[in-house]
Amino acid sequence: MQLSYFRRVAAGGAVAALAFAGVGAFTATPAYAATSKVSVVHGIPDTPVDVYVNGKKTLENFKPGDVAGPLNLEEGDYDIALTKPGEPIGSAILKADNAAVPGGANISIAAHLDAAGQPKITPFVNDVSKVAAGKARLIVRHTAAAPAVDVRAGGTPVFEGLTNPNEAKGDVDAGNVKADVVLAGTDTVAIGPADLNLKEGTATIVYAIGSAEGKTLDVVAQTITGLHSAPGGVPSGDGGQAGTGVGTWWYVLTGAGVLLLLGGGVRMATARTGRK
Amino acid sequence: MTVRNRGALAALAAGVAALTVAALLACAAQPARTVGAAQASALASAPPTATASGDPSVPVTAGELPSSAETIPPVRLLIPAIDVTATVDAVGINERTNEFEVPPSVDEIGWYRYGPGLEADAGSVVVAGHVDSAEQGRGAFFRLRELDQGDTVTVTGSDGAARRYRVVAREEYAKTKIPLDRYFARDGKPRLTLITCGGPFDAKARKYRDNIVVTAVPA
Numbered sequence: 001m002q003l004s005y006f007r008r009v010a011a012g013g014a015v016a017a018l019a020f021a022g023v024g025a026f027t028a029t030p031a032y033a034a035t036s037k038v039s040v041v042h043g044i045p046d047t048p049v050d051v052y053v054n055g056k057k058t059l060e061n062f063k064p065g066d067v068a069g070p071l072n073l074e075e076g077d078y079d080i081a082l083t084k085p086g087e088p089i090g091s092a093i094l095k096a097d098n099a100a101v102p103g104g105a106n107i108s109i110a111a112h113l114d115a116a117g118q119p120k121i122t123p124f125v126n127d128v129s130k131v132a133a134g135k136a137r138l139i140v141r142h143t144a145a146a147p148a149v150d151v152r153a154g155g156t157p158v159f160e161g162l163t164n165p166n167e168a169k170g171d172v173d174a175g176n177v178k179a180d181v182v183l184a185g186t187d188t189v190a191i192g193p194a195d196l197n198l199k200e201g202t203a204t205i206v207y208a209i210g211s212a213e214g215k216t217l218d219v220v221a222q223t224i225t226g227l228h229s230a231p232g233g234v235p236s237g238d239g240g241q242a243g244t245g246v247g248t249w250w251y252v253l254t255g256a257g258v259l260l261l262l263g264g265g266v267r268m269a270t271a272r273t274g275r276k
Numbered sequence: 277m278t279v280r281n282r283g284a285l286a287a288l289a290a291g292v293a294a295l296t297v298a299a300l301l302a303c304a305a306q307p308a309r310t311v312g313a314a315q316a317s318a319l320a321s322a323p324p325t326a327t328a329s330g331d332p333s334v335p336v337t338a339g340e341l342p343s344s345a346e347t348i349p350p351v352r353l354l355i356p357a358i359d360v361t362a363t364v365d366a367v368g369i370n371e372r373t374n375e376f377e378v379p380p381s382v383d384e385i386g387w388y389r390y391g392p393g394l395e396a397d398a399g400s401v402v403v404a405g406h407v408d409s410a411e412q413g414r415g416a417f418f419r420l421r422e423l424d425q426g427d428t429v430t431v432t433g434s435d436g437a438a439r440r441y442r443v444v445a446r447e448e449y450a451k452t453k454i455p456l457d458r459y460f461a462r463d464g465k466p467r468l469t470l471i472t473c474g475g476p477f478d479a480k481a482r483k484y485r486d487n488i489v490v491t492a493v494p495a
Contacts, residue, residue: 066338228462230459231388236473237408239410240408250298253294
């Protein structure tokens with residue numbers, strides 16, 4: 001089983017390189033941000049690997065279900081190779097040569113099975129835009145050898161008809177939800193249910209991995225923090241007792257004072273003059 | 277002394293009295309003087325983060341579903357310098373206004389539950405309270421603008437432990453200009469940020485123009 005995966009992965013190398021390069025096409029690349037954050041997600045069951053980047057061993061014995069990174073990679077082309085643990089790079093089981101990493105992006109590279117059970121690599125661009133105060137982002141990626149699914153939160157479908165290798169996402173109220181994955185349009189639970197703690201100001205990315213046929217369906221999760229926004233304001237008083245600054249009454253008082261002084265002074269002066 | 281003269285003297289005296297009162301009121305009405313603004317802003321600048329490029333060890337985590345993080349919410353606030361002893365409630369965001377949900381009772385303080393708790397070793401623990409309310413009168417933070425550098429703030433957490441903070445800054449900002457991102461930051465040095473309203477009051481809109489922000493660091 002494992003060996004057959006390897007062979008298929010090797011064959012899929014060229015396709016993977018293309019897919020990887022494709023990331024650049026739909027990623028805005030600001031001139032000022034040259035590095036990208038790159039994470040690697042392992043979603044192929046029973047197949048630990050070593051990961052080489054530009055010929056250098058970057059991950060050792062990387063296990064299914066693990067998430068590596070983020071690596072800060074300069075914008076540019078990279079050679080990526082996966083080997084069986086301990087084996088030389090020459091006997092790589094999957095290669096992606098000249099994979100283009102655009103600048104200023106946040107990318108997750110998933111090694112996973114396609115809908116038919118063939119191993120492949122899919123790069124995803126992570127939405128790391130800010131979420132509103134009080135919200136969390138939930139991203140679900142179908143990277144399993146399984147048909148279309150619905151994702152339910154608290155029994156209600158939130159993402160429907162999700163297929164491999166696509167994602168669905170939404171910004172939701174932060175907090176706990178009980179989530180499960182069902183075959184699209186049915187109540188047949190494929191994965192879960194599981195308690196999901198969606199922390200405010202973060203993106204939680206859940207990958208459905210494994211194979212329905214092989215009864216290895218599972219999830220891998222990746223969290224991206226630092227997407228929070230401040231509240232719109234802090235309203236904390238409507239009484240006015242602590243108000244500073246001067247109002248109209250102050251100008252009236254000051255005006256009256258000045259007039260009284262002037263009037264009194266003039267009168268005093270004329271009275272003195274009169275007495276002489 | 278003629279009657280006329282006496283009247284003139286009285287007018288002079290009244291004039292002086294009126295101006296004196298006006299001057300005193302104007303002085304009292306000055307906005308709280310800002311102190312320690314540079315310190316407050318320095319606390320917010322995060323230490324440089326190490327980059328992983330060139331680093332042979334890449335962090336690898338088991339891709340488990342995120343579970344509830346352990347936070348220690350503040351439950352009680354003590355500020356002897358301005359006679360504050362208040363209960364602290366965990367609050368979030370007002371759905372309608374997208375603003376900080378300050379507790380409706382003016383005697384209670386709200387802690388921003390989405391930000392750091394007392395356990396955090398980075399970022400700003402934010403508490404906010406009413407300066408006053410039209411219905412309930414003076415609030416717990418009525419005298420927040422009197423806090424000065426060196427004053428002590430003691431916060432008790434849900435774990436029962438009291439933590440002492442020392443005031444380093446007091447600032448006043450127009451609500452339209454306040455750098456909220458800095459005060460609600462989850463990075464930078466660990467600090468406590470206390471917020472209320474202040475400045476001139478718009479009686480028609482029933483709103484204060486400004487926010488008073490006090491920054492304190494672990495003592």
